[in-house]
Amino acid sequence: MLKYLFRRNEDIPPGTAAVFFGFSSIIWFVVGTGLGSFNAAKLAFPDFVTGSELFSFGHMRQVHVLAVIFGWISMAFAMAMMYITPALGNTKLWSEKLGVWNCFLWNVGLSLGLTLLWFGMTSGREYSDFPWAIDLYIAAFIALPMALNVWMTILKRRTQGIYTTNWFFGAGVFMVTIVFIVGNSPEFFNLTGLSEAYLTWWFAHNVLGLWITPIAAAIAYYTVPKVTGNPLYSHRIGHLHFWSVVVFYSTPAAHHLMSAPLPEWLKSFASVEGVLILVPAIAFVSNLLLTMTGKWHMFVENVEIKYTITGVMLAIPLNMQGGFQQTRAINWYIHGTGWIVAHAHLALLGFSTFLEAAAVYYGLQTILRRKLYSLALANFHFWFLLIGFAIYWISMTIAGLIQGAGKIYEVPYIDVVIAEHPYMIARWIGGTMVFTGNIVWLYNMYMTAKAGTEIPEGRLPHELAYER
């Protein structure tokens, strides 16, 4: 990467930034899930690694969460944007050099931020844990350069129309920048109490709703038509999806604080909006599944489609849970339990991860012009990811229900801990399977870059997947 930082933009091969973002994202995925596996082991086996403050759960948990969100998910998004945005505009990325610098500064800033968190320097606010200096760094050197590259590429496109994916990309980088700056304002302006609580969850909700969910969906809008060769089922449903994300995902933040002394009308408003999250979800799932018409065999045969459609289908339980668990009637039972942890993993490790993985698989093969080194390893990765995630999700959902019952019926805390112990072990097994699968993925993509069969001009990687 370093050799490209000081080259002229014209001398940097197209796709370079995307490749660096792609490999960075996989490495951060390995790191993030490794930390997740370590943390899960601490919950399953309380005597595992004790005696050091640095390796205590309180220090390690936030490093895991932010490594996954800012390292894996967001860098995979950046990778997708760096190659999909220009491809859809029949043009080149506005500035490969800016993209390479963006990737370099992203890795440096994230490493620094996570190290600070590890050493205990934190804002203490969940999801926006980074200290304020790192927040400003992220806004200036991570979010804005990425946004600039995406917007300028869309502006300089060689087509008149803008495809659905690029609506989401263009809007997503705008929305995440605003969410990041406003959501971290409690630290900049020393806001406390209810204002701090509300803005903390406004950030946490919107980083999911206006960044992770729409960008992951945008990737699926690209991958499915591109790989299957089918036209997108409906441009019209794309409009419904896009505008309902903007309208209904941006408003329900207060539903994270249903027991807080916020005005009750705000909770009622947010709770209705929370259920209406199902509107974009229905539009998205129906549009993508109908696009698959006549090509369902690819769900079995093709790696990218297998990942994408699994991710699309996981949007169904994700939004059914998300829509209804925030209503007063259900929230009183599951709030503050492992159910929420399971739901968060359904969103980040289920729905979005599968869509991003498809983008990284497809993008790296296309840009490097190399066929996947091993289809068997890719399938191994898929199944370890899916089974590991499923074990995690199911076990944590059950643990959450046990915790909820314990909370409501005032069962002594230690009895609840004992009751959920088997599920903590299952959680660790599931998380470790995901981690193992990711190590295999990293090896597979490294070998693809190094020794993958070259793809001849005019052919696409998925067309050659089964050719020797």
Place this chain on the structure above:
Amino acid sequence: MSWKMDKPLYSLTDEEQNSAATKVWEGESLGGIAEDNNRLPSPVVWLLGLTIISAFLVTFPLWGQRPTAEIYEDYLKLMNSPAVQAIDGDRAKMEYIVANGKSSNARIQGQLDRHPLEMDDLRMIEGQVIELQRKGVDLGEYTVVGPHVVLANFEGNWKADGTRERKQPWWDKGYTIDIFYVAYFCIAVLIVIKRLPHYSWQPDHSVAH
């Protein structure tokens, strides 16, 4: 941007604009991707309607609202009565209170059924409720949050003294905003979609691909 209003549910765009749109639609390859112009399948339209109705129904105050202090007034009166004092054990005392403290007011009885409590809970709120009764305030404006009895966060109708009733009004601001918000959204999306070429037209992808 030419508008046509004679058949708004069919199309809001005139022929000239439609033909310009269809030309671009068919003539451009967006990175090798094409798009069809299918309408929302009718089961999906029904599902969306059901979702919007459900959103209001499942969040209705009935479901999961906190209990008010008002509903426990009779329980608190009974708990120190000689009949209850003579009963052995908290469980039996509570059963007696629930059986004999039924309210003739269906709204209050409904809330009592949804918010059962134990003798220890009653003991925790007893002093706070007596204090509020001494002040002569409306207990319907106070909610029971765990062991605390606190002024509710509702913004209801204005009272004669210039303060607001702390009870959820039928026109609750949150739901009112939601109704307008959803209505505006539906209208805006309808306009966006009706500005596209009608769904009876499907692009010929062989032109650009």
